[in-house]
Amino acid sequence: MNGWDELDRFLSTDPRDVGCDKALDLLHVYVELVARHPDDARRRYPGIAAHLRACGPCSEDFEGLLAAVSDTI
Amino acid sequence: MAADHGLGQHQATLASADPESAEWLRTLGGAGAEREAAVERLHAILLRVAGNEVRRRAPRLRLSGPELDDVAHQAAADALLAITAKLDQFRGESRFTTWAYKFAVLEVSAKLGRHFWRDPGVPLEVEDWERLPDRFGLDPAERSEGRDLLDALHRAVDEELTERQRRIFVAIVLEGVPSDAVAVELGTNRNAIYKAMFDARRKLRDALVARGYLDIGTARRS
Numbered sequence: 001m002n003g004w005d006e007l008d009r010f011l012s013t014d015p016r017d018v019g020c021d022k023a024l025d026l027l028h029v030y031v032e033l034v035a036r037h038p039d040d041a042r043r044r045y046p047g048i049a050a051h052l053r054a055c056g057p058c059s060e061d062f063e064g065l066l067a068a069v070s071d072t073i
Numbered sequence: 074m075a076a077d078h079g080l081g082q083h084q085a086t087l088a089s090a091d092p093e094s095a096e097w098l099r100t101l102g103g104a105g106a107e108r109e110a111a112v113e114r115l116h117a118i119l120l121r122v123a124g125n126e127v128r129r130r131a132p133r134l135r136l137s138g139p140e141l142d143d144v145a146h147q148a149a150a151d152a153l154l155a156i157t158a159k160l161d162q163f164r165g166e167s168r169f170t171t172w173a174y175k176f177a178v179l180e181v182s183a184k185l186g187r188h189f190w191r192d193p194g195v196p197l198e199v200e201d202w203e204r205l206p207d208r209f210g211l212d213p214a215e216r217s218e219g220r221d222l223l224d225a226l227h228r229a230v231d232e233e234l235t236e237r238q239r240r241i242f243v244a245i246v247l248e249g250v251p252s253d254a255v256a257v258e259l260g261t262n263r264n265a266i267y268k269a270m271f272d273a274r275r276k277l278r279d280a281l282v283a284r285g286y287l288d289i290g291t292a293r294r295s
Contacts, residue, residue, distance in 0.1 A: 004219065007209040007226075011278040013271055020264035028167040028175045055267055057182065057252045064126045064178040069171050 014054065018047035023058050031065045094169035102160055112157065115173065119156075120149040122177040127185075134185065144188065148180035155180075186253025202227055204247050222286055229280035238273040241266055 023030075030048050033041035042049040052059045090098060100111035123145040131141055155176050163172055205223055206216045216223070230242055244250040244258075245266075256266045 004209075004211070004215060007211075010209065011274050011281070013275045013278070017271065019271075020262075020267045024175075024179065026166075028171045031175075032167045032171055054271075055252075057263055058267075060130070061178050061182055064129060064181070065171070065175055067129060068122045068125065068174040068178065 012054075014050040016047045016050040017054060018051050020051070020055060020058050023048045023051040023055070024061065027058075027062060027065060031062065031069055034066060035069055090163075090165040091168060094163075094165065097169040097173075098160060098163065101157060112153070115156070116149060116153050118170065119152045119173065119177045120145065122174050123148040123152065123181050126178050126181045130181070130185065136188065140188075144181060144184050148177055148184055152176035152180045182253060186251060187257050189251055189254035190257065200243055200247060202247065204249075208246055208249070222281070225281060225284055225286065226277065229277050229284075233276045233280045234273050238269050238276075241269045242273050245270065 026045065026048060030041055030045050033044065052062050097111065097115070100107050101115065102108075103111075124142075127141045127145045127148075134141075136144070152173070156173050163169060205227070211219065230239060234242060241255060241259075244255045245252060250258075252266050252270075253263055256263050259266070
């Protein structure tokens with residue numbers, strides 16, 4: 001990915017994006033599904049998947065929670 | 074009555090939760106030594122999760138070892154308080170521990186956002202638009218080719234965004250301030266900052282399209 005692609009990605013918005021509050025509200029459910037069936041998770045929760053692609057802080061929280069549950073699933 | 078409804082919901086969740094989660098709910102919702110033991114066990118788990126999360130983020134932070142430990146301990150303590158106060162909000166959609174881990178991770182996030190302002194590391198009073206190419210990783214050749222596009226983006230930020238959107242854009246994109254730290258500074262929350270940036274990004278794309286940059290990659294190469 002070059003710099004222009006990065007700028008293009010930054011300016012892109014996905015209408016399915018549910019925003020931080022809704023994504024975080026279901027993050028524990030989404031994380032367990034991702035840990036077991038990643039494709040199913042993105043299919044069942046496209047709005048959360050879209051949000052995590054665009055929101056750095058929520059994506060960071062997702063990665064942290066995924067790391068925590070990956071030890072035990 | 075609200076209390077009865079909550080109790081009914083709690084009983085329903087107990088019935089639908091997996092055995093381990095149901096046991097957490099039963100012991101944490103109980104009393105006496107059994108509850109104290111469960112609280113202690115949960116705190117130890119939250120402290121481990123918060124510690125791991127702080128260490129995972131540490132390479133990108135300007136915090137030393139004792140400060141990291143302090144954040145982890147505070148996050149675990151606050152997560153424990155929140156969880157025990159919100160037991161009736163656990164809906165059994167995941168394992169109890171996954172739901173609990175989330176509190177620890179989000180507390181770490183929130184505390185690191187507040188911590189940013191103790192030592193921002195960058196002067197925030199000056200808008201330095203020369204940083205814009207760096208923020209998107211543009212190399213010198215790309216900067217030279219795309220000077221007009223970067224200028225158009227700067228103009229669109231000045232002309233199309235509201236004052237609040239512009240302030241948030243400058244803080245996050247030019248100055249590299251984390252969204253959670255911007256939320257603390259503006260006395261709002263992450264969702265409001267994200268919404269402002271979401272709307273700003275859409276406006277900026279529309280403006281660039283209207284000014285002839287239909288496709289950024291294509292515009293660069295043409």
